[in-house]
Amino acid sequence: MAASMASQAVVRALRETTSKHRLFDKFKCARLSSRRWLNLQEYQSKKLMQESGVTVQRFYVADTASEALEAAKRLEAKEIVLKAQILAGGRGKGLFDSGLKGGVHLTKDPSVVGELANKMLGFSLTTKQTPKEGVKVKTVMVAEAMDISRETYFAILMDRACNGPVMVGSPQGGVDIEEVAATTPELIFKEPIDIWEGVRDDQALRMAGNLGFKGPLESQAADQIKRLYDLFLKVDATQVEVNPLGETPEGQVVCFDAKINFDDNAEFRQKAVFAMDDMSESDPTETEAAKWDLKYIGLDGNIACFVNGAGLAMATCDIIDLHGGKPANFLDLGGGVKENQVYQAFKLLTADPKVEAILVNIFGGIVNCAIIANGITKACRELELKVPLVVRLEGTNVQEAKRILSESGLPITSASDLDDAAKKAVASIRK
Ligand code: GDP
Ligand code: MN
Numbered sequence: 001m002a003a004s005m006a007s008q009a010v011v012r013a014l015r016e017t018t019s020k021h022r023l024f025d026k027f028k029c030a031r032l033s034s035r036r037w038l039n040l041q042e043y044q045s046k047k048l049m050q051e052s053g054v055t056v057q058r059f060y061v062a063d064t065a066s067e068a069l070e071a072a073k074r075l076e077a078k079e080i081v082l083k084a085q086i087l088a089g090g091r092g093k094g095l096f097d098s099g100l101k102g103g104v105h106l107t108k109d110p111s112v113v114g115e116l117a118n119k120m121l122g123f124s125l126t127t128k129q130t131p132k133e134g135v136k137v138k139t140v141m142v143a144e145a146m147d148i149s150r151e152t153y154f155a156i157l158m159d160r161a162c163n164g165p166v167m168v169g170s171p172q173g174g175v176d177i178e179e180v181a182a183t184t185p186e187l188i189f190k191e192p193i194d195i196w197e198g199v200r201d202d203q204a205l206r207m208a209g210n211l212g213f214k215g216p217l218e219s220q221a222a223d224q225i226k227r228l229y230d231l232f233l234k235v236d237a238t239q240v241e242v243n244p245l246g247e248t249p250e251g252q253v254v255c256f257d258a259k260i261n262f263d264d265n266a267e268f269r270q271k272a273v274f275a276m277d278d279m280s281e282s283d284p285t286e287t288e289a290a291k292w293d294l295k296y297i298g299l300d301g302n303i304a305c306f307v308n309g310a311g312l313a314m315a316t317c318d319i320i321d322l323h324g325g326k327p328a329n330f331l332d333l334g335g336g337v338k339e340n341q342v343y344q345a346f347k348l349l350t351a352d353p354k355v356e357a358i359l360v361n362i363f364g365g366i367v368n369c370a371i372i373a374n375g376i377t378k379a380c381r382e383l384e385l386k387v388p389l390v391v392r393l394e395g396t397n398v399q400e401a402k403r404i405l406s407e408s409g410l411p412i413t414s415a416s417d418l419d420d421a422a423k424k425a426v427a428s429i430r431k
């Protein structure tokens with residue numbers, strides 16, 4: 001448990017740093033930003049909000065067009081809003097590969113909801129926040145639409161600079177908040193929350209006022225803000241974002257959209273929340289790797305990197321780059337490694353058709369190099385490895401490990417250090 005928690009933290013840190021890292025900039029590795037914390041679909045987040053007394057629209061969820069049509073009729077609303085469920089924002093302005101424009105549709109005629117859902121379900125929706133090929137829609141939300149007289153932005157997030165949660169709000173909501181921050185920073189309001197004290201009444205009211213809620217709407221918004229904070233704490237969120245937090249002409253403050261991110265380290269006490277994660281939008285290789293307690297990150301090149309530790313992973317990728325190669329991926333073994341994990345790791349790495357060589361770079365601190373060596377030889381034999389394999393091992397029990405590799409009779413190129421290993425891996429492809 002402790003080891004897996006530590007390695008999760010390492011991967012998170014790695015992804016944060018690598019996203020700014022020159023190597024990854026060069027390879028434009030968008031996949032690095034894929035999945036850092038548990039994400040839920042809007043409808044799942046709204047269920048959690050309802051349980052905390054946060055105001056959301058009445059809704060149903062549908063996986064087929066006929067279910068969507070049924071739901072639209074059952075709502076008996078004067079207007080319906082149909083929303084594609086994907087783990088990305090900007091749906092309103094998105095585009096389906098069915099030709100349908102917009103992942104959020106309003107209609108007064110419930111009988112067209114089936115046809116609309118037909119152009120959403122099974123099709124990919126591309127938005128500013130998705131990969132360019134889009135994300136396939138498997139579920140839609142059918143909700144009672146409400147008139148919106150004003151859209152604001154509200155979020156609570158864990159903020160390193162504040163050493164705790166902070167509320168962020170803007171009276172300019174519904175739109176891209178990054179753009180508001182860039183063009184009119186004076187319209188972004190921040191309010192750090194004391195983790196022991198919680199959101200104070202005066203803070204909630206000040207934020208409600210800054211968001212532009214007036215009269216009775218101000219105290220209603222303040223109440224919603226406090227409930228959102230209760231939810232933030234209750235579910236171990238790292239972020240609760242509502243864009244838009246809107247007001248209706250009838251005088252209601254409503255959360256029209258919802259995005260909640262969760263702290264993966266809280267999984268042990270948030271079983272119900274984590275059980276909602278269907279992983280269907282995660283990279284299948286990452287998901288498979290996670291099953292074996294391995295961390296896999298896909299890149300664009302052709303040299304697979306098999307390493308332990310985030311620092312070593314980055315150094316390995318850098319040195320490959322330095323010698324004119326490109327990493328295809330890296331797989332982080334973590335600490336208390338078993339022979340079978342090494343085998344599974346090789347299986348994952350070799351399943352990628354881009355991989356033309358494998359570079360193993362392990363520093364045996366906690367890890368016993370002999371276990372790695374045994375795992376490698378077993379994998380080479382059973383998987384009938386077809387690509388060149390370069391191995392650099394150092395640290396605990398390395399002499400025994402080298403003996404195992406050399407006596408195996410397998411075509412393994414051993415390397416004396418990191419530089420040598422990278423050179424040999426790059427050269428093995430050039431041959
Ligand atoms: P996003 O584009 O992925 O962020 O999806 P949203 O849930 O935020 O919806 C996009 C936009 O659709 C919102 O900013 C609203 O302007 C509009 N919208 C969503 N639900 C309703 C609704 O019930 N009534 C009205 N009038 N507009 C809505
Ligand atoms: Mn939104």
